[in-house]
Amino acid sequence: MMQSEIHDAVQAQVTMALLAAQKLLAPWATQAAEARHMRVAGNGRADSLTLTIQPDQLLAAVQSLINAGWGYLITITGLDLGPEAGEIEVLYHFAAGAAVVTLCVKVKRETAVVPSVCPIIPSASFFERELSEMLGVTVQNTPNTDRLFLPDNWPAGVYPLRKEFKTEGPQPSDS
């Protein structure tokens, strides 16, 4: 196949997959008008869909994707929007071929709780352990709450990927 044919074939797959995902997720997505464009680095294809989901609707939304056999969970990204915004976003990235669907769950920084998706996707356990230790998001019903990356003597209640956690910036290693 020629380069342009491959590009077109992938673009067609993406368009179909995103349409299917949009249909599947329509009952659970809120603020459909909120156009949030998450670009995908992929040779100029338009291939991403980002939807905001209420925390209590997350499991239903994920279940509808899994039931339809739509893609797989790439990872979970925790995103601290900072003390002024007062919100943490938990992004669940799914991919089917070149198409990426991101479910965005917004929670308050002080009361950051999301349900565990492990009952539906058991392999999410590592992602959820990372999310809770790095950003201080409580993951309800997650099977394992042990630390995954941080050391045992890491102080409780200190979350390195929150914006108030400051590092000194680039420094020589012996300073």
Added chain:
Amino acid sequence: MTAVTTPKKEKFIVPIGPQHPALKEPGHFEFAVDGEVVTDATVRLGYVHRGIEKGAENRNWTQNLYLVERICGICSHIHALTYALGVEALAEVEAPPRAQAIRVLVAELERVHSHLLWFGIAAHEAGFDTLFMYSWRDRETIMDILEALTGNRVNYSANLLGGVKFDVTDAQRAIILEGINFLEERTHHYLNVATSDGMFLQRTRGIGVTRLQDAQRLGIVGPTARASGVMRDVRVDAPYAAYDAFPINIVIETSGDLEARFVVRLKELFESFRLIREILDNLPPGDLQVKRFPRRIKPGEVISRVEAPRGEVFYYIRSNGSEQPDRVKVRTPTLCNMASVLSLSIGHHLADVPMLLVGIDPCFSCNDRGVVVCSSEGSHDQWTWERLRQYGIEYYAKKV
């Protein structure tokens, strides 16, 4: 290091780790065993967690290119590439076609070095040290090529934001082709050994079988997934850089055992050799980099996915309009595949654990010392990874 006691039967927790000099990074495993059979497994990572995601928030867009290249010593180019592609998409700058082709060239050379490195380690864990030495000797060919091409054996630093740093000269082209011809011949030999040597097959055939359904359920990526019949390869599914100009054929096996993981990786080498030749013969003309890359990048979010030797690498990058990223999230393939080792080991013999672990090509490791076997009476016995490996080799030697 808790001991579990069941009536009349001793059950041990075997902690393995965190040190291992053969593989790149440390990790800690605890395997609960009932006699020979593993009944439960857990993992603890993070011994070399360097806070790179946080560090990225304190560095500018260009500095981060050098930071992320140092996430991994084996697939360093892949991290720089994933990051560069993401940042370029955010800045709406596209690297010229010649640069994209050279990026793919280096990525495939890196895949060859990584797969040969893995092949040697896997042979070593199986007690086949001759094979280990041959494959690492041959791997030097690719290391020399990478050094001739980029000046470095590791951390080649081929990428810039908006292009690459170097061109391929005719002399380099000749060195690469000669090396590839030699390695292709050797790879035929290795494929033959991995599929016909009786001692070796005893350690791989029918061991650690992951069915297609389980591979999908566990979210496995890369060659480990393709060995179970999962049609998943970012180079094919979502071509990036020059992969739509130089398409790759996906390599699939269906048996899902350790042997299949060997076959998939070795067959992928042939695809890499083919692609390297094709790129060298059809290198697009033009510039190596864009004229100008902005210091500040307007606010936005980007997802960047690339097929590393071990599977999909995922970056999420967010800009708030400044000279530094607001967030860089990295997900490496080993994290996805680790869960499969834990679930696979259950029901297998302890003697199979080294091979099961090495079968996913973990980009981090287990250990060479400080393995403690803790019995229910509280008596401690020091085990090393070396001892576990030897135990595995002798266990199978007795069965011959």
